Amino acid sequence: MHISNLKNEFYQPLIGNKILLLVHYDVDAVCACKILQYLFRSDHISYTLVPVRGVEELKYAFLSFCKEVKYVLFVNCGGTIDLIDTLEPENSIVFFVLDAHRPTDVCNVYSPDQVKLLVPRSDDEKIPHPSEIFRDESDEDDDDDDESGDEGDRQDRRRQKAEEAMRKRREKRQWEENRNHVLFSYTQYSYYGRSSAVVMYELAWRMSKDTNDLLWLAIVGATEQMLLAKVDYQRYVLETGFLQSHVQRLSHHSDNQSNEDDVGNILTGVKITFGKDLQLALYRHWTVEASLRYSRYSATKLRLWTLRGESKVQELLAEIGLPLVQSRQKFTSMNMILRKEFPESMEKLGEKYNMDRIMTATFFLQYGYRGRFCAFDFVYGVLALLESRAKDKSLSTCFMEALDSLSRSNKHVLEDGIEKCKTILVSIFKQVQSLLEMRQVISAGPFLYLVLQEGTLDVQLYSSPLCLGLLAQFALEAYVGSSRSKKAASQPLIASAPLDPEKGTCLLLGIPPVADESSNNFFGKAFEQAGERISARMNMDYFDTSIIQLKTEDRPKFLDALTSLLL
Template sequence: MFVENLERGFYRLIKHDRCLLLVNFDIDAICACKILQLLFKYDNMMYTLVPVQGVQDMVRAFEENCEEVKNVIFINCGGTLDLVELLQPAESVIFYILDSHRPYDLCNIYSEDQVRILGKPDKDDEIPEYNDVFRDDDSSDENETDEESTGDRSQTKRRRLNEEDIVKRAGRREWSEKRATILFNYTQYSYYGKSSAMIIFEMAWSMTKDNLDMIWWAIIGSTEQAILGKVESRLSVFEEGLLQAHVSRLTHKKGADKQQQQQSAVKITYDKDLLLVLYRHWTVEDSLRHSVPTAVSLRLWSLRGEQRLKGLLADMGLPLAQSKQRFSAMDLALRQEFKQMVEKLAGKYKVDTIIGTSFTLQYGYKFKYCASDIVYAMLALIESSSKTKLPQGCFLDALDCLSRTKKDILESGIEKAKLMLKTVFKTAQTILQLKEIRNTSSFLYIIIPQGSADNFIFAHPYPLMMLAQFTLKAYVDSSKNRRAPELPLVASAVYNAEERICIMIGIPPVCEDQPRSLFGRAFEQAAKNTNSYIDADYFDSTIIRLKIEERPKFLDALASLLT
């Protein structure tokens, strides 16, 4: 069931018992978790935090920590699964779901008490009515009684074939067929809903416990959804407006309590800005090259594109030596005029989309970062697990990124983000130059070859997703195929070379402003058609793992399925 009043239907109920927090490995979930942690700190509440990468992680974490825990909070995980069936909890345990993944599992929605979904249902969810998908049928012919099995067979046969029984069977068959259609339509697409960090911030606001730190974390959670294209641009703009209103309210809040005195040095601004990746912490040339809008518009994967980039820098009046210096080391006059330089030439070079607005946090004299800087740093940190660094350690590093006192971790994340973006661009450049994008007529696909020292990064979902999105936009922009904007893309890379396992991800076409993906169900059906085993352990159903040798026949089955 849905809990719309979070203070009364959630926070007050968990206040006096230890909670188990199961948090997915994504930026929005980490931001929501950080807000909750601060609220728990205010109220001296006890909790156990366990980061979970996938379904098996979640099951294991619950089994290891469920003793003496009455309240379990799932952040960006569990909403699309039948949790009671999967975890078999004691009757006293209550699950609270805060999940931006859609669609929700219907058993969670219609659970009377044990499962509670935090927030209002979205208008676009189109949740089926209870009676259309659930039916309590106690007809005697479903289960044969002992009397029927031992009694007169001819009498049983006559009873089953009477007119009333036939009508009942026909009604059940018609209902089952209608139910199958309704369920298919409901679960056909996977997509994302409102930011979980935003929902938790609004709860803190309703409890008058919000502050500038909390709104900043909500901003980062919302920004991550926008950067990765998880929600349509209309919703991102609307949410930006709400966040701006909250920032203005908190900034101009009257009074001089201790909390405000502590935060007097914290300043959040919302202003016109260039949507260039990490440009305040990078060189202008590198930032222009690795930002998707400029890389696509200028076609920087080609020699002619490189010439266009140099032409843009020359037209701006930016000396080559200055453009190759870190932005903070450039001449002060050039730094101050940089935005105006780009704005003047945006139309000529077709890069208007890099002119927008952003939130910036300033703390003291040396701490100044915009929200997208933090998002890229956290993405790089969370996906930097290796043989020497466990995923849980990466999760904690990303969590520390949100602390203003741990600037060294944030700076480390920004440096890792630069390497990640360079690898994404270099790999996309190779794919585009060698024309390695395959067209099945129903979708495009790319396979990242094993061999390059940097390609291990694509064993992680987010870098692979960023590569897929960049490659698809570049292909659509440069292709002569009129259907290109309507084609989705599948990207695959090696996940584990020793076990011969690959990771595969599907993204919707660029023409879809509302990013709904049909690949979750399509992957499932293709696996059935080919008798392939897929490991759908991720909470996002459009990401799977499978054996490398089964990939060709799997892609063929996918092509025939989507034709």
């Protein structure tokens, strides 16, 4: 059931109760969780926080803590599965679902009391009417046979009942066929709704508890959706309009004032501004040359995996008037005049070098004299902390580090994440360069695919959906930019990498074509049907249905089945 008044129908019932907070491993969910922590702390609401990656972890976490709580809050998880059927909760437990994944499971939508969705119902979702998917089976045929009357009357009544039963079976079969068609149309594409961090910020605003810190968290959550291609650019522009209005409103309160961070430390005034910035990853924290080389946008537009692309970079830097010595030292150490002129110079030359959208709208955070960050920097830093796996570090530890990095008092944690992200971006570029040189991005007809084999350099990095997704986006854009095929831009891509060599499993995900303006992804339903065709040993445990786990030895047959299905 959708609820519209979050303050009265969601937040007020939580006060005085202990909450189980289940949060997905993504940047938007981490930002939404940080806002919730601030709100819970202000009203002394106790909670248990458990990060989850998939359905099995969600079930385990719920079973571990369900006896201690009355309310369970899901952040970017739970909305796409039938929660009542999956978790089998007691009738007294209430589920609040804040999930950007779409489409929402229809059983959650029409649950009268136990499942409450923290987003207003949208016409864009095209949720089926309940009569199309739920049928009242209480009216059964009356089997009592009236034996009164002569033999002819009894035969007539039996014939009429047989005809009536046949008619009902025919109607039921037609209704089930229509139901399957309606559900297929509804679940055919997976996509993302509004950022969960933005929804939670709006709740804080309506309760008059919003601050610049919370607004910045909402901005980071919305930026992550655009940066990882979860939503199309037009949706991002509309969201930035909403966020910009709050930036202007709060700026009047924060000028020349000191603020407390979320743990009570007095810090200098926080200032958020809206403007344009270069689509160059982490260039303020890196060198200009490295950022140009390893950013997806500039690398694919200049084709930097080729010798001609290398010469174009040198030509571009020369035309800007940026000496190589300056371009190869940290941006903050560059000549001040060159540093200030660099964004404007890049924008002027963007069209000449096929980078007409090198500038994009974004937000900036300024506190103190040296603490200036772009929203993209925060996304990259938090994402890298979520992915900073090591033998002595658990996934939950990575999650908590990512959560801590969003506090201004822990700026060093974010900076550590930014340094780790540089390593990830370098690895992705080198991997894409190798894939193109070895011609390992292969066309299967209706789609492209790439497979990272065990033993590939840094292959363990891509056992995560986040990093494999970044690689897939980079590889698809690079392939389209270098391919002579006219249909390359209209082909989606499937990427696969080893997941657990000991168990013989791999990770497999699909992304939409470059030419597709919509972010809708049809691979979730396609994967399900292809798996059923060959009885593949696969696990659809992720909340995004376009990501699956598969037995490595089943992968060739699975791709063949997918090809025949999509032709």
